[in-house]
Amino acid sequence: MNFQKRKRFILDELNKQGEVDVKKLAADLSISEITIRRDLNNLADNGLLFRTHGGASKTDPLAVPYTYTNKSVQNIAAKDDICREAAKLINDGDIIFMDCGSTVFRLCQFIANKRIKVVTNSLPIITALQNSLVSLNIIGGEYDAKRQAMHGLIANRHLSFYKAKQAFIGVDGISVNGLFANTELEAGITTAFINNSEKTILLCDDSKIGKESYLKFAPLTQINTLITNSTSADLVLYEEQGIEIIKV
Amino acid sequence: MNFQKRKRFILDELNKQGEVDVKKLAADLSISEITIRRDLNNLADNGLLFRTHGGASKTDPLAVPYTYTNKSVQNIAAKDDICREAAKLINDGDIIFMDCGSTVFRLCQFIANKRIKVVTNSLPIITALQNSLVSLNIIGGEYDAKRQAMHGLIANRHLSFYKAKQAFIGVDGISVNGLFANTELEAGITTAFINNSEKTILLCDDSKIGKESYLKFAPLTQINTLITNSTSADLVLYEEQGIEIIKV
DNA sequence: ATAATAAATCAAATACAATCAATATAACTT
């Protein structure tokens, strides 16, 4: 009973049962558990199964199709704290922009009962707010399945039809040198948000503070307010550039 | 009963009931409450549910994914037959419009593996096709939660940026006198679809044939092709006005 | 204020990874 045969047996078993157990496989194949574990890890590395404690299953049962689960599971608590504070800045009758980051998304829960208009390029935000009191406006354009949002020339142009009181945005990084994005598309729509709103409010958990990623697309002076859970000493430098800092 | 299985059970239960209870889960799964609590907290950290005192409830984003399931979708079989035929008119490389009716929605399943570009104002269509080979473009504008689609001035203007080979549309009624809609908004976007495509293909099950509802917004001559399961004698009258009829 | 729920801490069981040894397999030399 070699490697290849065991693999086939394991995958067959997985197909039949939906899951396998290290102990049982070891007994069935008369081989040590450590070897089974090695096989399972190998198969998992190749994406052929999902490793669990004590065995394996066909796919990750937590892999739900329509959420931010894969992406933004980081720092949910901090993000919620930030967004709770952000929601206090919003009053009935306001028109606000919300961009498509995972931080801004957490704002939805705090504004569902406000009588406001939200303009956004993010589909998860639409889904989250579609049965709320919020009136929604979607920015059209090329759909990016990975970000579940619209970007690009047409989106930017569409956005220019609107004027909002506040833009709530996220970035991939912020430092004394400015705001950073991972892609041009993101930078483009964020810039459009900034240019078409009276006030720009940046929502940023501590993992983004001081981080300079791929593309610097705007100076700090474009931002009016930064809400963050960071305790970084650099924040005073931001303040010196005229940004109001709200710490949570 | 491991970790993953419990989580799947919890999420399933949550989907069915809308909320779950620590005690009940512990009893159902024959496991201690502390473990259930840990599971719930873990899922909450991943944004998959909202933790409450004594249990958990659904998070908003998962609450209402876009579908037509809740709606009364009549005549599914007939609509599928129509759409199967419609899909034959679409070739790789085409750019097509799809409007937001329940009939046109059924077309998704037949085009998921085509390398085409779809421009649409319907969110259920986006959801259905977002992980397909199809490249998507969303028409922005005011969001209508009831229709789960965008309509209005901005949507119509946005649409005018594009030119498609074919527009696949539905209507609320069709007779020898023309095409009928229930609202001005629908009429507006449908007209825009027609005006910006080389060919307009109307998908219509028998319940719409001969029906004259609220608003007549276009003459029959605007349509190039009608695909229907109807056996009405009136169809020859449509044909006399220059419409190609495909019966299924 | 009181009861229910949650968090914190500790303990036990189980699974895992790392390391090293034994064996089998392959490759190479003469």
Place this chain on the structure above:
DNA sequence: AAGTTATATTGATTGTATTTGATTTATTAT
């Protein structure tokens, strides 16, 4: 062909990490 060396596979051992539950203490809801 035989022997030697290198390599890959497997297993045993041991320490580590994870999972789960019991008990106690803190928090929350009504």
